[in-house]
Amino acid sequence: MRKWISATCVLAALALAAAPALAAGTVGETAPAFQLKGIDGKTYSLADYKGKVVVLEWVNPNCPFSDRHAREKTMSDLARKHGEIVWLGINSTNASHANYLQPAEHQAWAKKNGVSYAILYDETGKVGKAYDAKTTPHMFIIDKDGKIAYNGAIDDDPPGRKAKAERANYVAQGLGAEKAGKNPDPAATKPYGCSIKY
Amino acid sequence: MSTSRAALLALSLTALLAPPPARGAASEWAENEQSRVRLVTEYATAPRNGPIRLGLHFTLSPGWHVYWKNSGDAGFPPVITFSSTGGALQKAELFWPAPRRFELPGGLVAFGYEGEAVYPIQAKLQVPEGAGAVETVTSDLERAGGGESVEITAEVDYLVCEVDCIPYRYTLALTQPVGEEAVADPETSRLLDSWWARLPKPAGEIPGVQTGALVHAGNPEKLELEVRVRGARAKKGETDLFLETHEALETGKPQVRVTADEVVFRVPLRAKQAGKELPAKTVFAWTVTGLSREGELVSLEARREVEVSRKPGGGEPSAGAAPAGETGAAYRARLFRLLLLALLGGLLLNLMPTVLPLLLGELVVLRGDPGGRPAVREGAAAVATGILGSCMAMAALAEAARRAGLPAGWGAQLQEPLLAALILVAAVVLTLNLWGLLDTPLPSTDPADPAERRGSVRHLLAGLFTTPLALGWTLPLLREPVGFAVEKGPAVTLTVLAALGLGLSLPYLVLLLAPAVVRVLPAPGRWSRVLREGMGFLAGASTFWLLYALSHHVSPEGIAWVELALLVMALLAWLRHRTVPRNAVRFGLAVALVACAAAALWLADDNRLTPRTSRTADNQRNILTGG
Numbered sequence: 001m002r003k004w005i006s007a008t009c010v011l012a013a014l015a016l017a018a019a020p021a022l023a024a025g026t027v028g029e030t031a032p033a034f035q036l037k038g039i040d041g042k043t044y045s046l047a048d049y050k051g052k053v054v055v056l057e058w059v060n061p062n063c064p065f066s067d068r069h070a071r072e073k074t075m076s077d078l079a080r081k082h083g084e085i086v087w088l089g090i091n092s093t094n095a096s097h098a099n100y101l102q103p104a105e106h107q108a109w110a111k112k113n114g115v116s117y118a119i120l121y122d123e124t125g126k127v128g129k130a131y132d133a134k135t136t137p138h139m140f141i142i143d144k145d146g147k148i149a150y151n152g153a154i155d156d157d158p159p160g161r162k163a164k165a166e167r168a169n170y171v172a173q174g175l176g177a178e179k180a181g182k183n184p185d186p187a188a189t190k191p192y193g194c195s196i197k198y
Numbered sequence: 199m200s201t202s203r204a205a206l207l208a209l210s211l212t213a214l215l216a217p218p219p220a221r222g223a224a225s226e227w228a229e230n231e232q233s234r235v236r237l238v239t240e241y242a243t244a245p246r247n248g249p250i251r252l253g254l255h256f257t258l259s260p261g262w263h264v265y266w267k268n269s270g271d272a273g274f275p276p277v278i279t280f281s282s283t284g285g286a287l288q289k290a291e292l293f294w295p296a297p298r299r300f301e302l303p304g305g306l307v308a309f310g311y312e313g314e315a316v317y318p319i320q321a322k323l324q325v326p327e328g329a330g331a332v333e334t335v336t337s338d339l340e341r342a343g344g345g346e347s348v349e350i351t352a353e354v355d356y357l358v359c360e361v362d363c364i365p366y367r368y369t370l371a372l373t374q375p376v377g378e379e380a381v382a383d384p385e386t387s388r389l390l391d392s393w394w395a396r397l398p399k400p401a402g403e404i405p406g407v408q409t410g411a412l413v414h415a416g417n418p419e420k421l422e423l424e425v426r427v428r429g430a431r432a433k434k435g436e437t438d439l440f441l442e443t444h445e446a447l448e449t450g451k452p453q454v455r456v457t458a459d460e461v462v463f464r465v466p467l468r469a470k471q472a473g474k475e476l477p478a479k480t481v482f483a484w485t486v487t488g489l490s491r492e493g494e495l496v497s498l499e500a501r502r503e504v505e506v507s508r509k510p511g512g513g514e515p516s517a518g519a520a521p522a523g524e525t526g527a528a529y530r531a532r533l534f535r536l537l538l539l540a541l542l543g544g545l546l547l548n549l550m551p552t553v554l555p556l557l558l559g560e561l562v563v564l565r566g567d568p569g570g571r572p573a574v575r576e577g578a579a580a581v582a583t584g585i586l587g588s589c590m591a592m593a594a595l596a597e598a599a600r601r602a603g604l605p606a607g608w609g610a611q612l613q614e615p616l617l618a619a620l621i622l623v624a625a626v627v628l629t630l631n632l633w634g635l636l637d638t639p640l641p642s643t644d645p646a647d648p649a650e651r652r653g654s655v656r657h658l659l660a661g662l663f664t665t666p667l668a669l670g671w672t673l674p675l676l677r678e679p680v681g682f683a684v685e686k687g688p689a690v691t692l693t694v695l696a697a698l699g700l701g702l703s704l705p706y707l708v709l710l711l712a713p714a715v716v717r718v719l720p721a722p723g724r725w726s727r728v729l730r731e732g733m734g735f736l737a738g739a740s741t742f743w744l745l746y747a748l749s750h751h752v753s754p755e756g757i758a759w760v761e762l763a764l765l766v767m768a769l770l771a772w773l774r775h776r777t778v779p780r781n782a783v784r785f786g787l788a789v790a791l792v793a794c795a796a797a798a799l800w801l802a803d804d805n806r807l808t809p810r811t812s813r814t815a816d817n818q819r820n821i822l823t824g825g
Contacts, residue, residue, distance in 0.1 A: 026472045062362075063362075064363065094303070099362070134271040135271065135272045158277075187471055193273075193363070195271060195308070196272075196306070197303065197361065
């Protein structure tokens with residue numbers, strides 16, 4: 001009986017220790033730290049961008065939604081417009097999935113679409129799970145204090161029916177709010193797109 | 199035509215090949231590798247004015263699915279816009295048949311349809327009288343097909359997914375003949391009938407079936423939505439719950455419990471934004487599928503303002519009972535029984551190894567008081583007041599813990615390392631006191647010391663100390679009353695702990711009424727000093743139990759450090775006892791002793807195994823697998 005009780009306690013403790021890595025992505029909470037290798041071979045760490053606003057974009061070139069936004073330059077134009085922020089793409093595609101791209105292919109895709117920001121590999125899906133990222137594209141804004149300020153879709157137009165200028169781009173709105181020292185509104189939307197190939 | 203639009207069209211090449219308008223009740227199929235889609239109406243000849251049923255008809259390759267109104271973690275539901283020439287198709291409304299759940303890699307989930315799906319559409323058709331009023335397009339068609347007609351065009355965007363997802367856009371067009379007399383199309387009207395039957399029924403429209411929901415927010419770390427359906431049969435594995443997207447809450451995977459005529463779903467919730475207070479009521483829309491009623495398969499849907507309950511009802515609900523299920527009489531009977539249990543439990547706590555020495559000590563002191571009966575009365579009243587007062591304080595603490603989302607209930611005190619360590623330190627102080635190494639404000643059985651004999655304050659303090667010392671003993675008897683109290687809120691908590699306090703102070707209350715009873719004890723003397731020292735061993739032994747209880751929540755290193763701190767406490771007490779009464783030294787040692795006690799608390803807290811906001815492993819698992 002007593003062994004039982006202690007075993008339960010140890011299990012509960014273990015579950016709790018594992019928990020922070022799994023349930024997250026909540027607006028207002030500290031953004032989980034990570035260190036990942038980019039498609040350019042360099043190592044990127046979230047800690048390097050302390051004090052800066054960081055945008056995370058879950059990306060998968062083989063997903064029609066990521067690809068459409070790349071061709072439309074939704075992300076790259078926005079990143080260029082806000083020179084003061086850091087834009088990081090994260091590809092959480094499992095290395096065994098058909099959608100997985102080798103660095104050379106990934107770079108070719110980025111070059112073709114004029115994507116100049118860093119794209120990081122997360123083939124274990126650990127970082128994706130830490131943020132509870134669900135789709136490509138799934139967007140996060142991390143504020144200067146390292147807290148998640150926005151979690152959700154890039155815009156209000158999943159099928160891409162509207163002209164680019166007519167869409168409500170939530171990340172553009174959020175970055176504007178951050179610049180003005182305000183909180184993004186909306187701070188959370190429903191992300192759309194392909195499921196991440198964990 | 200924007201660049202984005204052009205881009206998407208280029209993406210799905212087939213979309214450019216919009217099929218030509220077909221005459222009759224269905225458009226041509228638009229086909230791709232994964233799916234095909236067409237627009238259907240129920241009529242071969244539609245009435246000129248009036249309601250018309252249409253459908254967006256999909257057939258899907260094996261493994262591929264299209265989406266429900268809440269697509270789940272990824273994807274999006276079909277978007278359709280109508281235009282018409284030769285008449286007006288108005289107020290088109292798309293409906294959502296009962297969906298099913300698709301599990302995707304990484305614990306992601308999608309809601310939608312596979313195989314074949316028809317999204318029913320209800321609209322109103324208005325075609326102006328007379329061929330002369332219609333446009334040239336219609337006249338062309340009239341020439342081609344004869345009779346009046348209206349061209350209905352639907353622009354459709356949809357996403358079809360397996361694990362991969364492909365978006366498509368098509369323009370589906372059909373030429374609907376209209377006339378004075380409506381003629382149904384046998385094939386399409388049958389198809390639409392069968393899919394109309396798969397629409398979830400509004401909960402109020404199914405006789406004998408009720409549904410309701412409640413958000414459990416008593417523990418902010420374990421938010422849960424409870425949805426119940428009564429009056430319908432269901433099988434586990436067949437019935438399922440689907441929620442529409444909630445603006446502020448993420449919903450996890452529902453857990454289902456099925457009884458004879460009730461289905462209970464419990465859905466873990468998570469705030470999308472940290473630190474945002476939930477309102478008292480929030481709107482949820484739910485669909486429950488796979489129910490059977492009188493042999494017929496039904497789904498129901500409801501959209502309600504759902505109450506957010508702050509009471510800690512996060513555990514398993516009692517079978518068959520609604521959340522607020524107990525009726526007046528049954529509730530009163532239960533409360534009365536639990537109050538009696540609390541009283542009895544309180545009385546029994548007096549026999550616990552850390553409480554008994556206090557009780558006996560007090561009795562001996564009162565027996566030896568030369569003030570006689572009035573003094574006994576006064577002393578007993580002071581102790582009883584102290585006990586009841588500290589019980590009230592405990593009630594406040596339990597309520598505060600509950601509000602802070604910490605575990606509250608009988609036994610919870612030993613799960614919180616800081617509290618358990620405090621009880622432990624109190625037991626050690628009592629032991630040292632009984633052995634005469636310390637002179638804390640605990641009662642002494644040494645009647646020779648005049649300071650011990652007088653002063654209600656000392657008695658009051660003894661009473662105040664009794665409750666924390668009693669807390670170290672998790673009598674199973676008290677688990678139900680205290681658990682019930684915490685669940686029912688502050689008023690009941692106060693009542694139950696008052697009953698417990700009454701039980702604990704019952705010996706003193708007896709003395710208060712009949713002070714003469716104390717005379718059954720012999721006058722204090724050598725025997726009482728021996729008793730006191732013996733009791734020290736009893737209290738000392740209880741520290742073993744408390745250390746054991748603490749060891750569940752503190753790491754082995756932490757336990758070793760705490761033990762060391764306690765030993766140093768004893769050493770300091772002994773040194774202090776041994777030193778000649780030089781005030782400066784004694785004071786210094788006393789300060790060191792207090793510091794040591796504080797260190798023991800800090801060490802326990804610092805080496806805790808579980809973070810303070812204790813969540814259960816079960817709850818974590820739910821939230822994670824859902825999404």
